[in-house]
Amino acid sequence: MRPSKTTTFSRRAFLKSSALASGGMIIGFNLFNACKSEVELPIDLSQLNYNDFNAFIKISEEGKVTIFSPNPEIGQGVKTSMPMIIAEELEVAWGDVHVVQAPLDTKNYTRQMAGGSQSIRHGWEALRQTGATAKQMLVNAAAARWQVEASECTVKEGVISNSKGETLGYGDVVLEAAVLEVPEDVTLKDPKDFKIIGQGKGNVDIDKIITGKPLYGLDYKAEGMLYAAVLRPPAFGQVLESFDDSGARILPGVVDVITIGEKLRAYNDSGKKNWSMQMSSSDKVVVIGKTTWDAMKGLKAIKAHWKIESELESTEDHDKVLFDLLDGDSLKTRRSDGDINKAFAEADAVLERVYEAPFLPHNCLEPMNFYANVTPEKVHLVGPIQTPASAQKVVSELLERDIEDVHVEMTRMGGGFGRRLYGDFVYEAAEISNAVKKPIKMVSSRAHDMTTGVYRPATKYKIAASIKDGKLTGYHLKEACINGNMYGLIPNFFPAAAIENYQVDSANYKSNITTGAWRAPYTNFLASAEQSFFDELAEVLKIDRVRLHMDLLEKAKNNPEPNIEYSPERLQGVLKLVVEKSNWGNTKPGVYQGLSVYYCHNTHVAEVADITMENGVPNVVKVTCAVDCGIVVNPLGAMNQIKGGVLDGIGHAMYSDFGFNNGVPQSNNFNTFQLIRIGQTPKVDVHFIESNIDPTGLGEPTLPPVGAAVANAIYKATGKRLRKQPYMNNMNVSEKVLG
Amino acid sequence: MPTFNLKINNKTHTVEADMDTPLMWVLRDHLNLVGTKYGCGIGQCGACTIHLDGNAMRSCLVQVSQAEGMNITTIEGLSEHGDHPVQKAWKAIDVPQCGYCQAGQIMTAAAFLDKNPEPTESQIRNAMHGNICRCASYNSIEEAVKVASKNLS
Numbered sequence: 045m046r047p048s049k050t051t052t053f054s055r056r057a058f059l060k061s062s063a064l065a066s067g068g069m070i071i072g073f074n075l076f077n078a079c080k081s082e083v084e085l086p087i088d089l090s091q092l093n094y095n096d097f098n099a100f101i102k103i104s105e106e107g108k109v110t111i112f113s114p115n116p117e118i119g120q121g122v123k124t125s126m127p128m129i130i131a132e133e134l135e136v137a138w139g140d141v142h143v144v145q146a147p148l149d150t151k152n153y154t155r156q157m158a159g160g161s162q163s164i165r166h167g168w169e170a171l172r173q174t175g176a177t178a179k180q181m182l183v184n185a186a187a188a189r190w191q192v193e194a195s196e197c198t199v200k201e202g203v204i205s206n207s208k209g210e211t212l213g214y215g216d217v218v219l220e221a222a223v224l225e226v227p228e229d230v231t232l233k234d235p236k237d238f239k240i241i242g243q244g245k246g247n248v249d250i251d252k253i254i255t256g257k258p259l260y261g262l263d264y265k266a267e268g269m270l271y272a273a274v275l276r277p278p279a280f281g282q283v284l285e286s287f288d289d290s291g292a293r294i295l296p297g298v299v300d301v302i303t304i305g306e307k308l309r310a311y312n313d314s315g316k317k318n319w320s321m322q323m324s325s326s327d328k329v330v331v332i333g334k335t336t337w338d339a340m341k342g343l344k345a346i347k348a349h350w351k352i353e354s355e356l357e358s359t360e361d362h363d364k365v366l367f368d369l370l371d372g373d374s375l376k377t378r379r380s381d382g383d384i385n386k387a388f389a390e391a392d393a394v395l396e397r398v399y400e401a402p403f404l405p406h407n408c409l410e411p412m413n414f415y416a417n418v419t420p421e422k423v424h425l426v427g428p429i430q431t432p433a434s435a436q437k438v439v440s441e442l443l444e445r446d447i448e449d450v451h452v453e454m455t456r457m458g459g460g461f462g463r464r465l466y467g468d469f470v471y472e473a474a475e476i477s478n479a480v481k482k483p484i485k486m487v488s489s490r491a492h493d494m495t496t497g498v499y500r501p502a503t504k505y506k507i508a509a510s511i512k513d514g515k516l517t518g519y520h521l522k523e524a525c526i527n528g529n530m531y532g533l534i535p536n537f538f539p540a541a542a543i544e545n546y547q548v549d550s551a552n553y554k555s556n557i558t559t560g561a562w563r564a565p566y567t568n569f570l571a572s573a574e575q576s577f578f579d580e581l582a583e584v585l586k587i588d589r590v591r592l593h594m595d596l597l598e599k600a601k602n603n604p605e606p607n608i609e610y611s612p613e614r615l616q617g618v619l620k621l622v623v624e625k626s627n628w629g630n631t632k633p634g635v636y637q638g639l640s641v642y643y644c645h646n647t648h649v650a651e652v653a654d655i656t657m658e659n660g661v662p663n664v665v666k667v668t669c670a671v672d673c674g675i676v677v678n679p680l681g682a683m684n685q686i687k688g689g690v691l692d693g694i695g696h697a698m699y700s701d702f703g704f705n706n707g708v709p710q711s712n713n714f715n716t717f718q719l720i721r722i723g724q725t726p727k728v729d730v731h732f733i734e735s736n737i738d739p740t741g742l743g744e745p746t747l748p749p750v751g752a753a754v755a756n757a758i759y760k761a762t763g764k765r766l767r768k769q770p771y772m773n774n775m776n777v778s779e780k781v782l783g
Numbered sequence: 784m785p786t787f788n789l790k791i792n793n794k795t796h797t798v799e800a801d802m803d804t805p806l807m808w809v810l811r812d813h814l815n816l817v818g819t820k821y822g823c824g825i826g827q828c829g830a831c832t833i834h835l836d837g838n839a840m841r842s843c844l845v846q847v848s849q850a851e852g853m854n855i856t857t858i859e860g861l862s863e864h865g866d867h868p869v870q871k872a873w874k875a876i877d878v879p880q881c882g883y884c885q886a887g888q889i890m891t892a893a894a895f896l897d898k899n900p901e902p903t904e905s906q907i908r909n910a911m912h913g914n915i916c917r918c919a920s921y922n923s924i925e926e927a928v929k930v931a932s933k934n935l936s
């Protein structure tokens with residue numbers, strides 16, 4: 045079997061232990077780097093620093109285990125699954141484990157990022173090693189006290205036993221264990237002996253969430269804090285010319301009105317800019333208020349004049365340039381196997397289709413916000429950010445401060461979806477506090493959050509297949525996209541290696557509209573395009589849809605091609621499972637099914653959508669989802685993410701549209717931008733492939749395939765192929781029902 | 784600025800605010816009851832749902848001046864120990880993902896079940912339709928409302 049892609053954990057000194065002044069034992073470990081040998085562990089809990097370690101385990105003399113982890117939680121459940129892995133190897137009962145969101149000063153705290161479904165995959169081996177090493181030290185301490193061999197001792201739920209039947213709790217030996225040498229070689233458990241991993245564990249913040257305790261950036265408060273609302277250009281391409289703030293200044297809750305932008309511009313022009321998104325060079329008007337409402341109300345009273353700096357683009361312009369790119373000669377080849385030109389020249393039939401998707405805002409339910417307090421001593425930043433280390437760096441350069449003086453704290457996040465990888469709102473908050481010399485919290489209104497975002501770029505694909513003697517001979521995919529193109533690994537996804545003549549080309553158009561990563565970047569729409577295309581292709585080839593896929597994967601298996609990302613075996617596995625579980629092809633009358641199979645973010649997924657037609661409108665009633673994500677660490681958390689991904693994918697494929705008119709976004713709140721609601725959701729029926737392979741992420745991979753599953757089902761119901769998202773905008777009502 | 788007396792979670796609070804200030808911001812910024820969330824400010828998402836005299840209302844659409852004299856309940860006051868049947872069901876099903884929408888979901892569900900303790904599936908879907916969950920935890924929300932309904936009856 046072709047091995048799945050994993051990063052192997054290399055054994056190195058990543059862990060240290062010591063006794064705490066207050067009693068108990070502390071173990072610090074680093075998931076990504078070796079600890080420097082001179083690094084000392086603190087002996088006082090209030091001094092835990094995350095410079096050299098990125099998490100700590102404390103074992104008290106009562107045997108209670110506390111895990112301190114500053115890992116940000118954006119809804120992926122890592123805050124629950126990471127401690128589960130440690131507890132498993134440490135051999136303690138889950139009930140004795142307490143997880144504390146670490147005191148958040150993240151000075152020099154690198155590699156802390158939740159994105160790309162990576163957290164579990166990268167941490168898996170290191171977390172297991174940490175738990176196992178700590179256990180071994182405790183066992184060694186007990187063995188020394190008993191004067192027996194450590195190998196004679198066993199552990200169950202934090203109690204060590206020897207062959208004579210004597211027992212010692214972890215708490216009894218922590219002080220001795222803390223000063224022992226850290227063992228180099230520890231044995232990890234056999235996955236079949238897992239007791240915690242694989243059991244559903246609830247969200248560790250559940251009690252706080254259901255009782256409304258402060259958790260999120262928007263909930264954060266500090267002494268003397270004021271609120272800041274920022275007026276940004278209403279259109280991409282505009283910059284501030286002048287403004288009149290007299291209407292705002294007379295309001296009793298307005299404290300000050302300032303402009304910012306100069307620092308960002310200077311930094312931008314300096315050439316050393318350190319952010320991965322383009323940012324408007326405009327000045328922005330900031331209203332400082334006593335409350336959020338005061339600031340927002342003040343902002344409405346500002347009369348601003350804007351001038352045009354660069355072209356004001358509209359959706360029609362984008363459509364035209366993207367179509368031109370698909371047919372033009374600026375396409376760059378990203379991968380090419382065999383000879384696509386020859387295959388198409390010799391073909392006796394060609395199937396060619398175009399697929400289109402709009403821009404999409406992230407719409408995290410918690411709008412962008414950040415706290416900043418810039419003082420001569422330090423720069424204190426608190427809020428929901430997925431990339432604290434880079435925010436720290438940019439702010440230190442922006443304000444020309446020592447990086448040591450910049451402290452970033454992370455809060456729980458009300459959704460991420462990629463938006464909080466970008467630190468624009470952190471830089472704004474820092475610039476504002478620096479100007480007013482007060483602690484402030486910048487809060488975006490929903491309208492500003494939606495209209496000054498970092499969007500999933502509008503994209504078009506043209507896919508063509510060459511057919512000769514009734515057989516598929518070539519596959520040619522072209523991508524035209526705003527600002528960027530699919531990342532380097534994607535051309536090595538299916539159907540690479542499954543078709544002899546295969547080529548992927550891409551081209552982009554540079555726009556002044558800010559774009560960036562959106563849950564499952566690029567594949568979020570590419571999967572819809574590709575898996576709809578294969579449905580049409582099977583029809584043209586007169587082959588059963590499942591058969592076509594199985595055969596192609598069989599070819600990939602027999603093709604000794606090292607540079608492919610997916611595992612054909614694992615894709616076949618999920619396909620078989622979904623066919624079985626969905627009752628594929630044997631539905632009740634009036635129920636229509638569509639299939640989609642996809643690999644991305646290291647996880648293999650197959651989905652079948654069941655739809656019914658009600659008054660000419662498709663209604664997705666059920667989605668069966670087969671997932672191969674290796675070992676399932678926390679089934680409860682995994683279920684939540686898988687179902688969420690599927691429903692999110694249906695919502696955006698069916699309902700969500702986001703156009704521009706002269707640079708102005710055409711939706712600014714949830715009355716005009718449609719997000720999926722409960723009445724539009726099917727039941728998601730999830731099945732896992734049983735596996736002993738290291739776990740892969742689940743935040744993203746179930747979203748991309750579902751659009752095609754739905755579109756393919758709608759085709760069966762109506763005879764209409766949907767190739768443009770959102771599908772519901774592009775279903776002509778009169779064509780809806782075939783009968 | 785005018786002052787208002789508000790009865791929130793069985794306690795009276797006096798606040799000074801502009802008459803048109805949405806109750807949501809008074810709760811969050813003046814009274815530090817931050818469990819009530821801001822999502823849209825226009826009554827579309829339900830993140831700010833509270834109870835006014837037992838009815839689920841969008842606190843972003845209620846002006847502070849309109850709330851005087853009413854019994855206001857927020858997520859913080861739904862139960863004393865976080866053990867309202869709806870909260871218990873939310874915990875049992877482990878509904879939250881990012882969790883941001885959930886206080887609003889719970890408040891909507893609690894008011895709904897109070898009036899209709901044994902709803903049908905489609906009544907549940909109708910009742911919860913006004914609350915957006917951007918993480919799309921909808922399957923679990925539906926299940927949790929059913930569990931809460933069972934525990935109530």
Ligand code: FES
Nearest residue numbers: 823824826829843
């Ligand atoms: S904030 Fe009130 S409904 Fe969205």
Ligand code: FES
Nearest residue numbers: 882884916917918
């Ligand atoms: S759990 Fe994230 S918005 Fe509902």
